Amino acid sequence: MNKVAQPIQTEATPEQIRDQKSYLSMGLTDYEYGLIKDNVLHRLPNYTEVGLFSGMWSEHCSYKNSKPVLKKFFTKGQHVVKGPGEGAGIIDIGDNQGVVFKAESHNHPSAVEPFQGATTGVGGILRDIFSMGARPIASLDSLRFATPKTDRDNYFIQQIVAGISAYGNCIGVPTVGGDTAFDDAYEHNPLVNVMCVGLMDLDKIEVGAAAGVGNSIIYVGAKTGRDGINGASFASFQFDSDHESQRSAVQVGDPFTEKLVMEACLDVINNHSEALVGIQDMGAAGLVSSSAEMGSKAGGNGMVLDLDLVPQREAGMSAFELMLSESQERMLLCVRAGHEDDLLKVFADHGVDAVVIGHVTEGHQYQLLHHGELVADVPVDSLASEAPVYHRQSAMPEHLKHADNHQFQPQITNPTETLQEMLGQLTIASKEAIYETYDTQVQTNTVVAPGSDAAVVRIRHYDKALAMTTDVNGRYLYLDPRIGGQMAVAESARNVVASGAVPLGITDCLNFGNPEKPDQFYELDQAVMGMSEACEKFAAPVISGNVSLNNEYDNVPIYPTPMVGMVGLIKGLDHVTTQDFKQAGDLVYVVGKTGAGFNGSQIQKMQTGEISGQLFDFDLDYELKIQQLITNAIQEKLLASAHDISEGGLIMAIAESTFGNQLGVNLSSSLSVSQFFSETQSRFLVSVPAENQAKFEQMVGKEAELLGAVTADNHLFVQATNGYFDVDVDKAFKIWKGALSCRLK
Amino acid sequence: MALVKVYVNYKKSILNPEAQAVNNALQRLGYEDIEDVKLGKYFELTVADGKSKADLDAEINEICDKLLANYNMENYHYEIDETEAAK
Amino acid sequence: MALVKVYVNYKKSILNPEAQAVNNALQRLGYEDIEDVKLGKYFELTVADGKSKADLDAEINEICDKLLANYNMENYHYEIDETEAAK
């Protein structure tokens, strides 16, 4: 049964690669191969070199299709310490403190192997944060699934959630929020995005650069195995005769090792900075990408690595495999010559393996030695900064060209029944079944755990806190990628504002289809423009992000889904605000005008089974104005609660606000029953203690409508112009809370 | 009744952090003659009588593929023990 | 080299939630002839040569008592397989 020894695969010769065009199956195009041969090397690349280029020139490492688009992002701001380009971005929050955040997608690995795909997604984004010198203080997860129909579907979702839970809980970083939506647009391409937030002292910034001739390159962490070798570039490339083991190239997350690696790296950064030149995690395209990027970033030097020194979990690994393996929990450091032993000892004390595997050289060449032979010799910039960039064609998708400009009209005969049906929709229903499996409190700074708008994490020993959220509604983007992109940023800002914060900046995961198809590229391009406009409006620059393309199946892409992860600053713990009504007698207002926001809404989906028509209007200036009103009201301490109004509309916001403290409401309004389900943007539901009424009304003027008051009787009653909603809060709560947990049992 | 013993193990190239942790602990405890540790799962399924050997094989393979083993990462094998079950 | 196969199982009286979950899943999937599921751990220790059988037995028992099994909840047994290891 067991083979005695794995035959080492026979590597194609440079001529065979050229003649058989085997670079195609490794992910390089004819054009790219030509560039390497004629413009970069002026000779035929060998097998290992083709591997290096295929990894480094993949979308994942080079952003070759998205770079021109990403340039459009608004990235400036006086508090931005580091914008896109490093492992993660940094924003100054005063007191010599920086908040560091970034998001990462692990859609494709999770689709293949849900549990491990999710764990390694969490592990990867954590490394991005601590490699900047920041301690991770919170994670958030943004998930998109098809509505589960079979046990298998349920199991798949459970495995994703279990993977996030297993990794985050073990390493001791609280998962404090996220968002989850269900739509069959994600049937073949579920989305698993994880965002991590870290905190650092600004005088301890590290960069991923390897400079200074003679300085050493140190490999830290887990041993290298044959895992995930096809990760970054070639989804279907066969590099081994043995198909069985090809399939097994799954990466397994080891949060325990990562915890040791994290503590050790933070120790080195904080206490041994004199020895450290640069540090970077090994992510996509493992060793080659981390080392080549570090070398290229430093500029002006080369690098040589001796692969025999790389710690290896398996025997007989080729240079190709060693360089492209995506084994987890590994870091790469550049260390000042003469300090190597000091640092190796620090790592040893933490129980972490670390070895010198090479050094920075004169010149510009990136050279690899294996078994004493030079197996690759390429200009370091050719791998990293000089990767090709493509300007793709853009064309409006068919479904946008003839979109009906009438808004959908909900059919409602019994408002209470429609409300109850809505409460049970998985996208609307409580996500407690998910976040209950996450440790939301470890580190004991979580002031607002999942269940309100944004999560709030305080900064210990300071009177300030961070609010954080992830949001995006792909349905809106499907109907209008530009305005939908604006709305994604606006919603995240509303969540942050409702929690008492002022937006600081965003990170993103751009989950889109195939950029080589003009209509799918159009969505990406337009979405980014829309997001960028909103970011500028809210003074919330993009400081980091991640791209996941080719989310299509049978030529049908997912909804364009640019996840927005926003962080805001709360300048005083007494500004922290949650969505729950606090006390009977408090007055309830809806702030912001309600229109007919039905195309792309939850009620359209629920009643017609599809999303269609032209997206409803949106005005960024009005949005900003309303958000500022809320911020002022919170800072003046006028509000008892604030909740942003999003999917499901005003009536959902009202119901959700009653759940936390089991209170009721008695409201009446100038809106029609249908309008209660409208998803018009730029609105909040707030409650105001009676003694603040005059002050509040003066502040908001005509932008708020007084609806009534919070009641103690645990009953929801809302009178609309043409009908009323009337339900026991307990009953509504049970439907809302039970819908997802029943599925995930 | 048949007793089916199913062994599920990680494939060779897959990292098994748990086995590694056990191995490290044994080394620290001074058991230096332990050269390698593998760790897998061991299931015992009690199956009602009435199926032919071929049908039983088919069922067990199906169960393993669907549920007990993760084909991305794990191998399995099993033994059918008819006598044990009688006990 | 000897290959030692160690089986660690829950004691009879103990309800194992994981085995229970597997059993429930099998029932839901329609495998109604599965009457019971037990789930334990299966270790393979590769041990360097040079110990007498008695010493090896002593060592393995010690390792199991100290680390591999929890006597409150678990039983273990093991087999020494000298031929396998030679391969």
Add this chain to the structure above:
Amino acid sequence: MKFAVLAFPGSNCEMDLYNAIKDIIKEDVELVPYKSQSLAGFDAVLIPGGFSYGDYLRSGAIARLSPIIPALQAFAKSGKPVLGICNGFQILTEAGLLPGSLQKNVSAKFICKDETLVVNNDHSMFSSAYQQGQLITLPIAHGDGNYYCDQETLKELVANNQIVFKYTNNPNGSVDNIAGITNQQGNVLGMMPHPERAVEDILGSDDGKGVFQSIVKHIKSRGVIYE
């Protein structure tokens, strides 16, 4: 008085405990690494939650082989307070300092949420700040919190009044709703809920303070302070 907080590779609540003692209880506290072999100078030892050694194999099984464990055993034997929380509880059972063991939750999932506990014994050195029968709210956060012991052991636990905290709404399948027990001498407590996460109103509850205040009261009332 001075608390020791042990830190094992993979522990992740040691700073939470440290901060709770230092900032809220306002007593001396020091982290003690697992490699240390002495607990001299400490009045009480706290074993934090987390995933020591990844909780690989069984929760707490590998941690209990650490160099600090003999010192911990001696410390416990001397009658001074030892409190293990969550993973700390698991380590104490694996180390034989508390009876029984902690199995996977019946749901087979990790659970993080607030639970209401009833104080079942307000005489212990960990619970004297509470009233008998008092209801308190503490968060739980564990995958293996399902306390198991055989019937005979349970009888002893009850007879000796070793069950200090019980769940009012059993979240994990624990025998007899047990959330926390002491050893027979009463100086070693293991509990799954996290009192250190409930020491400030802004974090949702300060019901957990009583556990630490009880220890301080115990030490100070004895007038024996090891410094």
